[in-house]
Amino acid sequence: MRIDGLRTEELTALISQARLGDREAFGELVRRHRAQMVMWARRIIGDAVSAEDIVQDALLQTLQKLNTLKDPDKFVPWLRMIVRNRALMELRSTARARSAGWTGWAMDDGMDTEQTMHLAQQEVDLRANLVDPADTELKRQALAEFERLFERLGERERAVLQAHALAELPIPEVAARLGMKSGAVYTALSRARRKLSDANFQAQVSQYVTGRRQRGLQQSGIVSGARYHWFAAAHNTMAATILETLLATGVRNVSLTDVMGLSGHAFSLYATPDIGLSSAYAFDWAKTMRFGWSNLGYSAVIFGGAGLTLRQPDELIGAMEQMQDSIMRGTPIVAWNVASAEFGLICGFDDRASEWMVTDTTVSGKRLPYDKLGRNHPDAEWFAVIPGTRHPVSWRDTLNRVFVQAVRHIRGHEKAILPGCAVGLDAYVTWIEAFQESKIADPLSVAYHAAYTAEARRNAARFLQARLTDGTMNNVCREAEPAVHHAYVSYTTVAEAWAALSRLFPLPFGGNSLGPGPAERAVRLLERAVAEERQAVDALEEAADWLERKVGRS
Incomplete structure (x- = not known):
């Protein structure tokens, strides 16, 4: 029996290890389910940032209450209940705060980033006697992590983000206080968010790679037969990459016309x-891929799709291990925008350099940083397909x-x-x-x-x-x-x-x-x-x- 990608015995083992204080086991549980938790929270709260906060608190409750879970089969419903209750509490508390006139930290004209961070630290300290010490420590760690990411920003970007995101001032007021035009504020916010997102992806991917090394997993792999042949000039690069994938795995009785x-x-x-x-790209990529691979006699694991972007590191990390396993089996991955705005192949990986080896109609064997897959530019679409097991047709x-x-x-x-x-x-x-x-x-x-x-x-x-x-x-x-x-x-x-x-x-x-x-x-x-x-x-x-x-x- 499988529960959301984990066999029951695997889930039981992870829960048992997490109860004994195994951080890696608990981290694996989090990695497998965090994206679902964000989705559950966002459906109730309606805001992505608030949903992330709710999930952070829900994870703390999960760690504290894990010993109360008797049946691993019920882990996902139990987890959903925790997220749901925390989200509903947030809705009620937000309503009370608004009725009392509270609008969050006020930002004095002279307040700088250090003062804002100090207020945040005070908020954690004030709650220290009301919550479990482990809860407070994790929140302190989260605040330290945010400070570390914040340091990646330029002075103007930090000031704008502090005023708008932390102090919740509207754009026109931010512009007036900082002596900027509203357009410049929007630009600085966009640049700051992009830098924070990049830093977050890099940190999460680095942690994932470290975990692979600690588990003794193979650090690199390549599918030597993954390359473009005479039909590389095909205008339909999705069809061409499907055929290239088949050829790389040793299939020789299929043509481009068949695909x-x-x-x-x-x-x-x-x-x-x-x-x-x-x-030329107005079709449903995931549906077409699934239809084509099924007719060719294969299952397919699909991440992302046309018009979808990679928002959270969890989405990428959740795909990476399956992609690396596929490469180790000798099967490359079809992906979008690995080097240019076309479909190409991921044919190798290198944990030491944190890079993919990619190939498309424009390059062969190019190196692409792990965290840039699906994120080559701000509006990049996230799409990767792993051919799976064969079935009779x-x-x-x-x-x-x-x-x-x-x-x-x-x-x-x-x-x-x-x-x-x-x-x-x-x-x-x-x-x-x-x-x-x-x-x-x-x-x-x-x-x-x-x-x-x-x-x-x-x-x-x-x-x-x-x-x-x-x-x-x-x-x-x-x-x-x-x-x-x-x-x-x-x-x-x-x-x-x-x-x-x-x-x-x-x-x-x-x-x-x-x-x-x-x-x-x-x-x-x-x-x-x-x-x-x-x-x-x-x-x-x-x-x-x-x-x-x-x-x-x-």
């Missing part, structure tokens, strides 16, 4: 109103899933992760209107998307053709062969139209997408492509119906 088809990339199309570069079931998914997507029954982004057949309308109404944001973006979609539809045709010529369709559902052949012919025409559009607006120059001649020719090519795409989706739907009948009878 494009089985993951659904071959049949997808997204378009923002201005045909911006973000259109049936071509009949798999093709049915692929065709049904393709029909749903092309008919527009899925939503993009970007607001206003069109999907499937609706994306053709967006493309045509963009040319007719001169909405193109960037000629290079048009060139890239034309090449990207031409590659996708070319692989759609090849995928369907392969299932006809290798006997797959004949074996799994002979009745569906005519429909699959029809879809193959239609997608061949669609691919040709997109290839012609790509030649009209070639990479890396883009061409003149706003000129009347090229724009009119582009519209004619798109109208031809969408007519054939409608034929293709009808044929795929018919093939899916035949496969569904077979699946239902099997």
Whole structure:
């Protein structure tokens, strides 16, 4: 039996060790559950900073009351109850404080950082007789840690953070007191928060690495076969990295076309109103990865996703050990933005230097600090995928899933992760209107998307053709062969139209997408492509119906 990633016997052992005062055991319990505790607290309190405070207090209660827990199976509900009660107490105390007119520490005009920290220390000392001594000591340690992080800031950043975050003054008043413009205050706050976050991540990662060394775990590892091959120029880097991962683990009977088809990339199309570069990444990354790996016969452990950022060190540390274990097994990790804004591979690690070895279309074997994964820049998205165990797959079931998914997507029954982004057949309308109404944001973006979609539809045709010529369709559902052949012919025409559009607006120059001649020719090519795409989706739907009948009878 497993409880939130831990087997019951593992959890029992950790609880027993923690009861005896084993700090590492208690730390492991915290590491495994802290992110959940923050989520529980935030749902009640509604504020991320307050939620962190609540979790800190809840952890102290957990340590003090651990001996009262009789059944390890009930650890998570018991932990949730502690967090819930502490959060509700915080809500009630906040309400009482507001009714009494208390607004936190007041900041005198001349108060500096040292004085503010002194007030915080006084607050801890005043409560020393009301709480367990261990509670007070841990709070003193937390305050010392904050002071240490605070020293990383510049003088102006400290003053701004002290006034706004600690004294709770509004931005205009902070600006007036410090003789700054409001815009400069926002900039200083943003920079200070970023520095504090960086310092916190570095400290937590360093502690994790120290723990690995103390446990005698292997300090480095590399997947020597993880590299880009001839298809490194593929515009769809997610599909390319999936294939690279398979090749690195010794799989040789899968092609880029197979990956494009089985993951659904071959049949997808997204378009923002201005045909911006973000259109190529407007799909649900986690869902697409899970769908593709499952159809290839693998489970997948996924961290983060499109539009998600890495907020807490716990999220990164929770993923790191699994990633390092995967590398030791000889399986690289697919990740976003390891060197550039594309999908790449994490193919090695080095605890001594606290660095990953990463590879993508732009670099090979580059070093990336542990704490910068998912945090290369302030708005970086956090996404990493570890292929898991193999499971048997049936071509009949798999093709049915692929065709049904393709029909749903092309008919527009899925939503993009970007607001206003069109999907499937609706994306053709967006493309045509963009040319007719001169909405193109960037000629290079048009060139890239034309090449990207031409590659996708070319692989759609090849995928369907392969299932006809290798006997797959004949074996799994002979009745569906005519429909699959029809879809193959239609997608061949669609691919040709997109290839012609790509030649009209070639990479890396883009061409003149706003000129009347090229724009009119582009519209004619798109109208031809969408007519054939409608034929293709009808044929795929018919093939899916035949496969569904077979699946239902099997």
